[in-house]
Amino acid sequence: GGGFGGQADPFGSFGGFGGGARRPRRGSDIEAEIEITLEEARKGGTKQVTLSSGGSASSLQINIPAGIRDGGKLRLRGKGNPGDPAGDLYLTVHYAAHPKFRVEGFDVTCDVVLTPWEAVFGAKKRIPTLDGDVEMNIPAASSSGRKLRMRGRGLGPEAQRGDEYVNVVISVPRPEDLSEEQLAHWKALAELAEK
Numbered sequence: 001g002g003g004f005g006g007q008a009d010p011f012g013s014f015g016g017f018g019g020g021a022r023r024p025r026r027g028s029d030i031e032a033e034i035e036i037t038l039e040e041a042r043k044g045g046t047k048q049v050t051l052s053s054g055g056s057a058s059s060l061q062i063n064i065p066a067g068i069r070d071g072g073k074l075r076l077r078g079k080g081n082p083g084d085p086a087g088d089l090y091l092t093v094h095y096a097a098h099p100k101f102r103v104e105g106f107d108v109t110c111d112v113v114l115t116p117w118e119a120v121f122g123a124k125k126r127i128p129t130l131d132g133d134v135e136m137n138i139p140a141a142s143s144s145g146r147k148l149r150m151r152g153r154g155l156g157p158e159a160q161r162g163d164e165y166v167n168v169v170i171s172v173p174r175p176e177d178l179s180e181e182q183l184a185h186w187k188a189l190a191e192l193a194e195k
Contacts, residue, residue: 027083035096038108040064041155042130049091062091067157070095070103100128106155106162109147111169114138119170127166129153136166144170 034049044066050059062074072093080087101108112125122140126133130153138148146168154162175183 024084026085027081027087029087029090030080031090031092033092033094034062035094036064036068037096038098038101038103038155039130041068041070041093041095042066044068051089060089064093067155067161068093069106069156101130103155106160107165108154108162109165109167111167112136112138112148113169113171114142116170116172119143119168129164130155138168142168144168 030053032051034047036047040047041064044064046061047064048059048061050057060076060079062076064074068074070093074091074093076089076091078086079089095103100110102110108130110128112127114123114125118125118138119142120140122142123138124135125138127136127150129150134150136148136150142148148166148168150164150166152161153164156162173182175186178186
C-alpha cells in the first residue's frame with residue numbers, strides 16, 4: 001500500500017504538487033423582487049420581467065403559479081450568477097396596488113356606490129371581480145358599510161381561495177346639484193319622515 005498510508009495528499013490543496021484539480025465553483029444565488037397584478041396572482045400564467053444587476057439588464061419569462069401569496073418566493077434554477085453550476089435566482093413576489101380592490105390575506109374588497117333610492121329598494125349592479133364584471137343583486141335596505149360576500153372570488157390557492165367582499169357606499173346628492181323639482185321631492189320626503 002505505500003504512499004501516505006491512505007491519508008489525503010497533504011499537497012493536494014496547493015494545485016501543482018500532487019496533481020490536485022481545482023474544484024469548479026458554483027455561482028452565487030441572486031435575490032430580487034417583482035410586482036404582479038392581483039389578476040396575475042389569481043390566474044397565474046407567464047410574465048416577462050426585466051431585472052437589472054451591475055449596470056446590465058436581462059429579460060426573463062417566468063411562470064407565476066395560480067394563487068401565489070403576497071411575499072411568496074419563486075426559484076429559477078441556474079438563473080443566478082454564472083459558475084459551474086450557475087446559481088439560482090430567487091424572486092419575492094409582491095402584489096401591486098389595485099385601483100378597485102383592497103387586499104386582506106386572501107380576501108379582496110371593492111366598493112359599490114348606491115343612490116339613496118337604490119339603497120332603499122335594492123338594485124342590480126355590475127360588480128368588478130378578478131375574473132371580470134358580474135351582475136349582483138343588492139338587497140333592499142342596504143345601509144352604508146354593509147358587506148356582501150361572493151365566495152371564492154378572492155386570491156390564494158384553490159384549496160384556500162379567499163372571498164370577495166362588496167362594501168356598500170351610499171352617494172348622497174348635494175342640494176345645489178338638484179333641480180327645483182327634485183329638491184321639492186326631497187323636502188317633501190324629509191317632512192314625511194319627521195311625521
